[in-house]
Amino acid sequence: MTMPENIPLDSDDLDYLYELYHKNLAPLVAESALEPTASTPHHASEPVSKTYQRAETVPLAETAESTFLSRLRQRASYTDATERRPITDTELATLLAYSYGEIRETEGGEPRRPVASGGACYPLELYPVVVDSLDVEAGMYHFNAQDGTLERLAAGDYSEWLGTSWTWLTDTDAVSAVVVITAAPERAAAKYDELGYLFAGIETGAVIQNLQLVATELGIGSRPHNGLDYRAVRRKLRLRSDEYLMSSVVFAGSTPGGRE
Numbered sequence: 001m002t003m004p005e006n007i008p009l010d011s012d013d014l015d016y017l018y019e020l021y022h023k024n025l026a027p028l029v030a031e032s033a034l035e036p037t038a039s040t041p042h043h044a045s046e047p048v049s050k051t052y053q054r055a056e057t058v059p060l061a062e063t064a065e066s067t068f069l070s071r072l073r074q075r076a077s078y079t080d081a082t083e084r085r086p087i088t089d090t091e092l093a094t095l096l097a098y099s100y101g102e103i104r105e106t107e108g109g110e111p112r113r114p115v116a117s118g119g120a121c122y123p124l125e126l127y128p129v130v131v132d133s134l135d136v137e138a139g140m141y142h143f144n145a146q147d148g149t150l151e152r153l154a155a156g157d158y159s160e161w162l163g164t165s166w167t168w169l170t171d172t173d174a175v176s177a178v179v180v181i182t183a184a185p186e187r188a189a190a191k192y193d194e195l196g197y198l199f200a201g202i203e204t205g206a207v208i209q210n211l212q213l214v215a216t217e218l219g220i221g222s223r224p225h226n227g228l229d230y231r232a233v234r235r236k237l238r239l240r241s242d243e244y245l246m247s248s249v250v251f252a253g254s255t256p257g258g259r260e
């Protein structure tokens with residue numbers, strides 16, 4: 001394709017074209033795949049991981065041991081989180097700051113977060129929904145990572161809404177909070193084009209892991225949930241078309257198996 005010669009392409013025009021391109025990209029996942037289903041499809045069982053049967057086997061040494069490694073070993077998603085365990089304001093702050101907050105600076109004074117991020121673009125957003133806390137008002141919030149604050153989007157009891165929009169939550173799950181993770185891949189795509197979308201997915205996994213590890217450290221039960229009504233959640237959060245719903249982590253009960 002050749003560019004028409006008489007159209008001046010200054011940076012505003014380029015920005016506009018660029019935005020138009022990204023707004024018209026197909027959704028990250030087809031709508032049909034996002035429909036909530038009550039059961040998981042059964043596929044023929046496949047090997048859990050790859051093996052090279054004809055290759056020589058080289059045994060690995062015993063692993064090192066430390067408090068951190070022991071926490072890592074304890075990370076598990078709750079299966080039975082029926083015991084009420086309200087979340088405190090310190091715990092919520094710790095979960096957010098140590099999963100995606102600005103917790104340090106480079107020597108040049110640039111803010112950095114607990115996850116690696118392609119080009120330090122940080123394309124994700126975190127939305128805590130607080131259900132059961134003695135010192136944080138119930139409601140839906142946005143985590144402002146730059147300021148380290150919460151922005152209240154709506155106050156109120158969201159427990160019933162969580163029960164209907166999250167496929168696998170039942171009345172017996174003692175949910176204290178949920179953190180919804182979204183991505184504005186444009187922030188990374190400005191530097192990496194379409195790879196920005198891949199990077200947003202990669203970063204979401206790192207944030208999920210941090211949320212679960214910090215929850216383990218604090219003695220809070222956690223479980224990632226993608227079984228949800230995407231449309232209902234997008235609507236409730238009033239997400240624009242260029243902000244994707246990536247995942248969520250539900251906090252309920254105490255750390256499975258207790259802490260060592």
Ligand SMILES: Cc1cc2nc3c(=O)[nH]c(=O)nc-3n(C[C@H](O)[C@H](O)[C@H](O)COP(=O)(O)O)c2cc1C
Nearest residue numbers: 075076077078167168208223224225226227228247
């Ligand atoms: C992206 C993602 C989505 C998940 N979605 C759900 C879900 O919708 N419902 C659920 O009960 N568990 C969900 N899980 C939890 C997994 O079932 C769980 O991590 C897996 O069984 C391994 O167990 P572990 O986390 O205790 O090691 C999800 C996990 C991930 C990483």
